[in-house]
Amino acid sequence: MDFKPYGRGAFGQLTKAHAGKPLIVHYWSVTCPPCLVELPQWAKIAAEKKGFDIVFVNTDGDDERARAQARIEKVGLSRAEHYGFADAFVEKLYFEADSAWRGELPFTALVAPDGGVVTVTGAVDDPLIVEWLEKRVRK
Amino acid sequence: MMRLVLALLALAASGAASAQQGAPSADAPKDAATPTQSATHAGMGHPAAACAEAKVDCAATAVPAFAKDGRLWVAFSVGKSVYAAASSDNGATFSAPTAIATVGDGVIDAHGDARPKIVALKDGTLLATYTTRPDKQMIGTIFTARSTDGGKTFSAPQALLNEGGQRFDSIVVNRKGRIYAGWLDKTHALKAKAEGKEFLGSGVAFAYSDDGGKTFKGKSILIDHACECCRMSGALDKDGTPVFAWRQVLDGNVRDHMVAKLSADAARATATRVSDDDWAINSCPHHGPSIAIDAAGDWHVVWFTKGKKRQGLYYARSLDAGKSFSEPEKFGDDARAAGHPTLVAAKGRLYRVWKEFDGTTTTVAMQMSRDNGKSWTAPRVVAQTLDASDHPELIAHNGAAYLSWLTHKEGYRLMPLPRDEKSAAAPQ
Numbered sequence: 001m002d003f004k005p006y007g008r009g010a011f012g013q014l015t016k017a018h019a020g021k022p023l024i025v026h027y028w029s030v031t032c033p034p035c036l037v038e039l040p041q042w043a044k045i046a047a048e049k050k051g052f053d054i055v056f057v058n059t060d061g062d063d064e065r066a067r068a069q070a071r072i073e074k075v076g077l078s079r080a081e082h083y084g085f086a087d088a089f090v091e092k093l094y095f096e097a098d099s100a101w102r103g104e105l106p107f108t109a110l111v112a113p114d115g116g117v118v119t120v121t122g123a124v125d126d127p128l129i130v131e132w133l134e135k136r137v138r139k
Numbered sequence: 140m141m142r143l144v145l146a147l148l149a150l151a152a153s154g155a156a157s158a159q160q161g162a163p164s165a166d167a168p169k170d171a172a173t174p175t176q177s178a179t180h181a182g183m184g185h186p187a188a189a190c191a192e193a194k195v196d197c198a199a200t201a202v203p204a205f206a207k208d209g210r211l212w213v214a215f216s217v218g219k220s221v222y223a224a225a226s227s228d229n230g231a232t233f234s235a236p237t238a239i240a241t242v243g244d245g246v247i248d249a250h251g252d253a254r255p256k257i258v259a260l261k262d263g264t265l266l267a268t269y270t271t272r273p274d275k276q277m278i279g280t281i282f283t284a285r286s287t288d289g290g291k292t293f294s295a296p297q298a299l300l301n302e303g304g305q306r307f308d309s310i311v312v313n314r315k316g317r318i319y320a321g322w323l324d325k326t327h328a329l330k331a332k333a334e335g336k337e338f339l340g341s342g343v344a345f346a347y348s349d350d351g352g353k354t355f356k357g358k359s360i361l362i363d364h365a366c367e368c369c370r371m372s373g374a375l376d377k378d379g380t381p382v383f384a385w386r387q388v389l390d391g392n393v394r395d396h397m398v399a400k401l402s403a404d405a406a407r408a409t410a411t412r413v414s415d416d417d418w419a420i421n422s423c424p425h426h427g428p429s430i431a432i433d434a435a436g437d438w439h440v441v442w443f444t445k446g447k448k449r450q451g452l453y454y455a456r457s458l459d460a461g462k463s464f465s466e467p468e469k470f471g472d473d474a475r476a477a478g479h480p481t482l483v484a485a486k487g488r489l490y491r492v493w494k495e496f497d498g499t500t501t502t503v504a505m506q507m508s509r510d511n512g513k514s515w516t517a518p519r520v521v522a523q524t525l526d527a528s529d530h531p532e533l534i535a536h537n538g539a540a541y542l543s544w545l546t547h548k549e550g551y552r553l554m555p556l557p558r559d560e561k562s563a564a565a566p567q
Contacts (some may be wrong), residue, residue: 030277031250031368032423063246067274088199088527088547091496095476099498102443102478103251104424121445123421 001072003065003084006057010083011096014055015111022052022136023111025097029059030067032105038124043075045124045133052136057083059090059105193217193236195224196550200254200529203230203543203553205536207263211553212290214239214257214267215545216249221269223257225290230543230553239284239293245273248306252370252427252530258310258318265290266318266352268299268308278304278329281322285352299355303329305344307427309373311381318348319381319405321371324360328367340388341367347405361408362399364388370427372481376400377436382461384413384430384440393419396428396442398461413455414467416446429481433489436460437511441470441480441491452477452493456512470506470515471495477504479530486538490556492521492531500524503531503544505556507563516563521556524548 014025026042028035046054056077058068065084072078087093094101097109098119110118110132120126190197198215206212211226213233224236239255248270249255255269265286270279282296299305303326311319324344331338342360349356365371366386373383380403387397395418399410413428428442438457444450452471455464471477475495482491489508494501503522506515522531524546532543533556540556557563 029423031253031425033277033367034421034423036277061250070275090527091476091494091501092498095496095498100473100476102424102426102476104420104422104426104445106422121420121422 001069001078001082003058003068003082005086006083006093007087008089008092009096010093011109014083015115015117018053018055018111019115020113022113022132023109024052024054024132025057025109025111026054027057027059027097027105027107027109029105030064030071031060034123035106036071038106039071039077040075041124043077043080046077046080050136053081055081055083057085059085059093059103061085061088191218193220193222193238195222195233195236195545198249198545199527200249201543201545201551202254202256202532203534203541204257204259204265205534206259206265206290207261208289212257212259212265213543213551214255214269216247216255216269219243219247221247221255221267223265223267223286223290223293226553229541229555230551233551237286237290237293239267240269240282240296242271245271247271248279251425252368253306256308256310258312260312260318260351261316262351263287263289264351265293266310267293268310268320269296270306270308276304278325279306281305281308283352283355287351299346300324300326300358302326306341306367307370307385309371309383311373311375311383313375313379313381315379316349316351317379317403318352318355319373319401320346320348320355321373321381321383321401323365323367323371323385325367327360327363338363339392340364343371343383343385343399343408345383345401345405345408357405359406361406362387362397362410365397366394366424368423368425372427372429374430374432374438376432376438376460377434379403382430382432382438383408384428384442386424386427386442387412391419392421393417393446394422394424395444395446396440398430398438398440398457400461409461411461411464413440413442413464414444414453415448416444416453416467417448418444418446420445426478431482431484431489433484433511434487435511439482439484439489439512440464441482441493443478443480452480454480454482454491454512465512470518471504472518475502481531481533483533483535483540485535485540488540488558490533490540491515492533492542494528494531501528501546503542505542505563507557507560509560516560519563522546522552522554 222236323341346355453467480493527547
């Protein structure tokens with residue numbers, strides 16, 4: 001598996017590349033225990049998803065990437081699309097996804113087909129994420 | 140897909156049982172990140188580190204301390220090595236750094252709230268602390284190393300503890316030279332996991348040293364359920380005992396702030412809640428508080444929250460040694476993602492600084508108070524950068540306060556903060 005570099009402009013490039021289709025961008029780190037606890041649930045969402053795309057972004061540095069990869073393999077997420085933070089200017093990377101994001105994790109951007117973004121700080125069972133997934137089902 | 144949503148809800152309901160899934164196993168080897176006394180490093184740094192040389196400008200974090208002789212020491216890491224370097228001109232130039240340790244396996248905690256630190260003792264001894272984590276586990280080990288020859292060499296690093304898991308140390312030294320250490324400790328969490336029990340967060344642990352950091356006594360976890368990914372902060376109270384502040388995981392996964400005053404023998408801690416922000420969230424804010432205590436003995440705390448009751452940066456003070464805190468006062472510009480606040484007391488003045496980002500420029504803003512935090516000068520920009528940067532640090536020395544800030548473009552900077560309201564309020 002491979003972590004594609006996630007640098008300045010990456011969020012815009014991702015939403016552009018997935019335009020026309022709903023997209024989830026999920027940010028996580030090996031230094032975030034709640035992220036690791038819920039990673040299997042994200043693996044399940046990625047495996048069963050229909051009608052939307054999902055991208056995972058590991059916010060750790062290069063020195064943590066082996067550990068991140070081991071986690072991904074453990075939960076069976078190797079075949080998903082993965083990015084890794086490749087720029088120490090993290091404020092910029094946060095800002096591009098959500099100008100109010102200070103780096104708290106887990107963090108998820110729910111992107112509509114027209115590019116509209118709703119962000120969620122916190123766990124996968126957040127009502128906004130659950131509703132978003134339900135809405136995709138109705139469609 | 141509905142099945143998936145339902146499965147998610149079911150998983151959420153059973154979250155208690157799975158809450159420790161991500162925690163490392165209790166029997167993980169602790170010697171995986173044993174440091175060696177080598178000056179070489181593997182060159183694997185944080186992404187887009189400024190450079191890979193053994194100098195502070197190439198680091199991601201820098202923590203300052205003024206030594207008795209007036210030199211400024213900075214602890215930092217590059218790649219897999221921890222260093223200390225001294226400056227005789229307040230950070231403009233640094234002498235060749237002294238290597239404190241290199242880890243063969245694992246990583247050095249030097250990212251965001253986690254960072255190698257250094258304190259200077261009255262007798263000239265330097266005490267450095269840093270945390271390593273082995274490659275395969277999220278278990279930290281805090282190491283200490285001392286220099287008694289003015290930073291020319293450091294002793295072989297010693298693990299503060301050899302089992303459990305420790306991160307986010309905070310060192311406070313009193314006027315008699317007793318060194319207090321506070322840290323977040325996973326030992327109880329690992330034990331609970333091994334027993335199949337739920338345990339949220341880390342313990343808050345303390346110890347003290349009367350021999351200049353050679354040995355620490357009374358190591359014990361006095362409080363449980365601290366948020367495990369935010370820094371602790373410590374300050375010295377008027378009576379010579381320390382007070383620590385951290386983010387706690389309260390009932391309902393509420394991640395609000397606590398402070399605790401430690402007894403002189405570090406055996407008891409009296410904890411109180413700083414503020415009821417009601418930030419109920421199963422997440423890692425990676426955003427710890429800061430505490431300062433002024434000469435009058437008033438406690439001052441700054442923090443970040445996204446609670447139901449308030450969101451952004453807040454300040455509160457306690458005039459009764461933590462029994463009660465003032466109504467939280469908001470500061471910083473939410474529209475610019477104000478974050479990472481810290482404060483320091485210096486000779487009748489109190490300073491608070493924090494970071495803001497407008498999409499292009501990162502700013503460190505500052506306010507000063509001359510009335511123990513009742514009123515503050517208008518926010519003033521004291522430093523800016525257009526690229527990556529460390530959290531701002533504040534340090535007081537000889538009655539003056541300084542901003543210590545490491546940025547990718549400008550390198551390390553130590554900037555004196557204004558002493559009077561007029562210059563504090565003046566536009567840049």
